Amino acid sequence: MARILSTSAFYLLIIFSLTLSLFSMILVSAEDHEFEKSMDLKLLGLKKEKLTHFRMYWDEVVDGPNPSAITIVQPSNSSQTTFGLVRMFDNRLTLGPERSSKLLARAQGFFGSASQEDVSLLMAQNFAFIQGKYNGSTITLMGRNTVFDKVRELSVIGGSGRFRFARGYALLTTTSLNLSISPDSIVEYNIYVLHY
Template sequence: MARHRLLLAAAVVLALAAASIADDARQILLRMYMHNVFGPPGQRVVLIVKGAGPMNPSMPPEHYFGETYAFDDSLTQNRSSSSKQAGRAQGTAMLASMRHPVYLVNMVMLLTGGEYDGSTIVVEGRLDASKKERELAVVGGTGEFRLASGYVNCTTAREEKKFTVYELNVNATIPGDDSEPEPDTGRRRRRIPHF
């Protein structure tokens, strides 16, 4: 019986701690456009691993299970590639299905300019290219996006033979700042709750 009370008390303390953190959390919404260029001029996507698996029947010829691309795409504030730069999207995409146009995506969005200059958003997930709207997970970040969680909705804004422009809508939640200044240095140190 005492053990059950202890477990119940621990659950209540954890719930209160989580609620306290959630109260201080802030939500950040961003919209930007990723320019995926497959050929010259300005190529930003390269095939780094030719898939050794079977040809994927849902894709154009010469697409094989396991093929992996690396990309270093520009992020802009509008659909036009000449619009103001918002940062870079750098990562990999691997054809992860033998039968469907599904990629495993790992991406870091480096933001440039403005209040998020130098911060990154880490994105990962399963991208089904046959869907009109795709969702990837925000799994972390640096700078203003440290410990971020959330999602990115991705839609195709424009598509031509050698390039695709994706609209990215980022919805990230950042935990509240419960840090305290360290004596003597002024640096901030995160408070760790004790139970």
């Protein structure tokens, strides 16, 4: 009889151990597959959100021996709006509108002529800072640029470095463009960005 109890106790101990192990595996498995959790901003070193205004001049050179923008895809038809054109650029962002003005950042990205009705570009670009406390940080802009409107607006959709979690908008105003001479242009960017 004592032998039967010890065997029963042995089996109960095994069943209890297996049940406990299975429960532990389920708990660990649930933790391993968690894809979302709330976090305290301070854990990432983020403090108070602030609004910063930048004014810079976007200098695009298409013609000449050292262009800052090149055509990747030519339009496949004779569209008046250049529908289908795709251009990659690495443009200077300067303090003033003069080509000799201080270089602050580089605008690196691309645009495509995305409208059959008017000259409207789909633009995606990073403003990569190379000066001051923002050196090494980027602001990412994207949106619709209706080129011949007096003022256009792009969205700030993010950034890196000092601009992590950035959001805001940019107002664009063309200061120099004469298509009868060259497609080169200078565009004033006023960027309003919320960041930490």
